[in-house]
Amino acid sequence: xxEYKVESLTFYSKLTTDRNHIAKSSQKxxxxxxxxxxxNGYQLASTDATSFGAAVYxxxxxxxxx
Numbered sequence: 001x002x003e004y005k006v007e008s009l010t011f012y013s014k015l016t017t018d019r020n021h022i023a024k025s026s027q028k029x030x031x032x033x034x035x036x037x038x039x040n041g042y043q044l045a046s047t048d049a050t051s052f053g054a055a056v057y058x059x060x061x062x063x064x065x066x
Contacts, residue, residue, distance in 0.1 A: 005042065005062045007033050013054040022056050030058065037062045 020022070034044060034047045042062035049058045 001064055003064045003066045004045070005037070005064075007037070007060045007062065009033065009058045009060070011056045011058070013056070026056070026058065030060070033060055040064070 009026065009029055011022050011029075013022060021060040037044070037060075042064045045063040047059065048061075049056060049066060051057070
């Protein structure tokens with residue numbers, strides 16, 4: 001049997017000439033979540049992302065065998 005968890009992260013756009021600033025700034029936060037869940041025995045099963053207005057929402061789906 002597997003146990004599943006979903007983690008959502010929100011990042012907001014800012015005025016800048018760097019169009020990849022969200023990808024660059026979110027990298028550390030996403031890696032911290034991956035490390036946190038891996039330490040507890042979870043594996044990343046899937047990801048998803050969507051944008052709405054000035055925000056980007058990243059969803060991380062984890063699974064663990066119990």
